[in-house]
Amino acid sequence: MASLTLNGIISYKKDDDYETSKYIWEMLIPFVSKDKTIYDPYFCSGLTKQYFNELGYDNVIHNDEDFYTSYMNYDYDIIITNPPFSNKKKVCQILKQIDKPFIIIAPVSTITKKFWRETFKEGEVSMLIPNGRMQFSKNGKQLDSCWFDCVFLTYKLNLDKQVIFLD
Numbered sequence: 316m317a318s319l320t321l322n323g324i325i326s327y328k329k330d331d332d333y334e335t336s337k338y339i340w341e342m343l344i345p346f347v348s349k350d351k352t353i354y355d356p357y358f359c360s361g362l363t364k365q366y367f368n369e370l371g372y373d374n375v376i377h378n379d380e381d382f383y384t385s386y387m388n389y390d391y392d393i394i395i396t397n398p399p400f401s402n403k404k405k406v407c408q409i410l411k412q413i414d415k416p417f418i419i420i421a422p423v424s425t426i427t428k429k430f431w432r433e434t435f436k437e438g439e440v441s442m443l444i445p446n447g448r449m450q451f452s453k454n455g456k457q458l459d460s461c462w463f464d465c466v467f468l469t470y471k472l473n474l475d476k477q478v479i480f481l482d
Contacts, residue, residue, distance in 0.1 A: 334453065335452075337366040339397075344370060352374040352390065354394050360455070361377065382406075403419075407434050408430070419467070420466075420468075422463050423464045426468070440469060441478065443479050444467075
């Protein structure tokens with residue numbers, strides 16, 4: 316739900332510019348080693364790097380630039396991001412092409428979409444299901460009104476299960 320920057324122009328659909336709250340990233344600590352270099356290409360207000368640093372991750376790439384032209388410019392171990400939901404098909408296709416581990420936040424309905432089934436094969440992805448609905452922030456204000464459920468969709472994390480319920 317974060318915004319996408321294309322050549323210095325912010326492009327997003329109405330209500331597609333939400334920021335991930337720190338407590339949401341905190342859920343990922345058991346799944347991402349602190350020595351990994353994290354790349355979050357969707358900038359919004361830029362708080363993600365600060366949040367990951369506060370959680371003990373020192374190697375975080377989080378710059379205000381165009382993901383579609385800059386992802387190949389960095390050396391990173393994993394992409395962790397909350398992409399704009401209006402662009403999730405394109406984002407997922409690129410992530411599959413990059414072929415590096417990733418964790419993305421997406422509406423749970425994403426896994427029922429035709430593009431998802433065509434992009435990822437059975438057994439390639441896992442889903443981390445939070446204990447409650449994720450709530451995001453907008454314009455610096457924490458919201459409590461997200462009307463749909465989101466999950467973490469993962470690729471190449473080598474998890475023991477394809478579906479993991481988080482506490």
